[in-house]
Amino acid sequence: MTRDWIALDWTTTRRRLWVMRGRDVLDETVDDGPRPADPAATLALVAGRHQGQGVPVVACGPLGPVRAPIPCTPLAGGLWRIDLGDPRIAFHAVAGLRQELPADMMQGDETRIAGFLALNPGWDGVICLTGETSRWVHVSAGEVVSFRSFLSGALVSALGAGTMLGRWLATPELDRATFSEAVADGLSRPEQVLARLWSAHAAATLDGLPPEMARARILGTLIGAELAATRPFWLGQQLAVMGEGVMPRLHVDALAAQGAPAIEADAPRMTREGLIAAWTALAA
Template sequence: MNATIAERLAWVAVDWGSSNLRAWAMADDGQVLAHAGSERGMLSLAPAEYEAELLRVIGNWLPATGRVPVRVCGMAGARQGWREAAYLPVPTRLDGLARGAVTPPVSDPRLEISLLPGLCQHPDDSGRTFDVMRGEETQLAGLAAREPGFSGAVCLPGTHAKWARLEGGELCRFETFLTGELYQLLASHSVLAHSLGDDDPTHPASREAFVDAVRDAVAAPQAFSARLFGIRAQDLLDARLPAGEARRARLAARLSGLVIGLELSEVCRELPRDSVVTLIGAESLCARYALALDALEMASQRLDAGAAVLAGLGLAHAALSG
């Protein structure tokens, strides 16, 4: 046991995804005392294994006696997770996620576990479609906690990119795009795999290829499939392209620009031109989306994903402890 952490520990924040978990030891004043993680997410755990895995990661922080609140967001609350925390429907206030929290059974008396719910959406006359999120809602709650009354468009890039509309701290609607997964499928399991390498968005040639592709996809989304095959044809025929890895990187940047551009072609139809899009996610992905939005003359700002999830879990902790 780490005596210094145990003496100051007020609660534990946990973001438990499909592939890994991240945990933070939190003091009463909001200071992060320690952080740890594991590569055992929902996909590699049975319900009966969650407690042992959590204790393996945070057990060294816990005091010998007393109960420690552990607030968990993400896939631990999925149907296939530790225990299901049912989806709450939107529209919903983001400071009210704690009302859907559930408590799984535990054997260690030091643990007081709360699993936060995800959010779901059903179709209606306003254009909403069937959709779900689990984990991202806590990051959105973190944004609302850091900027009370926030209104605007929020993008959470990732394997499944989420776009959300917030009004005064309420999540009104959201939409999920399969953009990251689509890129991986095309890059790894299509004819394009023969032409692609790892693109570097900081390299001028890759940046140019990415920006041009974003604009192409937004200008003519109906031509997306033809533009895709054009990547393979360009590799075979375009003598202007550099050789070797530089060639493969440039073509990979074009694919990335096309799939993100296709996403933006839908989103930007409803966004006012003077919108400032808030990006929440990994720095590299947010930088790519910021570049794509800039190519369309749209502004963006960024909130670190870790800071957002901690703020959101802190909001839930305050509600559950009140």
């Protein structure tokens, strides 16, 4: 458990790599930007860069078809070997989880949950993981019991890149009061979400609604609609939120306004802890 290895968090929008010695981080690099067109070649490159040291790689993310059926512990699917076309590269991916009804899957979040549980043993409740999807995961007795994924994150990115809402979503500021109002509105009238998205644009164009308010309306409406759909998950539960960027904090704020306090966990840290747990099992 003390020899060197690589921990790799592989998401659609970001690759985070840690050079590890046992549990200790020797180095960390982050590669932002869209997922490479040829993941296998990029993985081989990443792994190959460390071949001088001959170190194995343990990765999580959308890397293959293996998924364990829930309910199960987050790492129940184990690690599986990916053939990168170079027999010297020992590349291992954490198997994702799958749910039968409603059909759902995760690849990457199971590792973050494992990390969270490693640091918070015995914790029961619901974990909200933001990213491309917002994923609400019910955890009990160390197992993933059920989960539900929402396209919120990918939708915000797509709206920003490909619609007239891009102007407002590019604003770095966000008006907190407007956000709270929009969350409440999204929660009480979730069926109006597509109208409210347009209306934010119309109000900014017609009435001079400031960009930081337009952005707050768009994000608040979407998160409010998400909270309307996930009420059975967050009502009366112990809650944790993790993710990167602004979304986790907005989810925590929106939940707090509904009288549902949530703790915010450091997503990269949890990912790393989960990869350490997977690596420990492999090395044992």
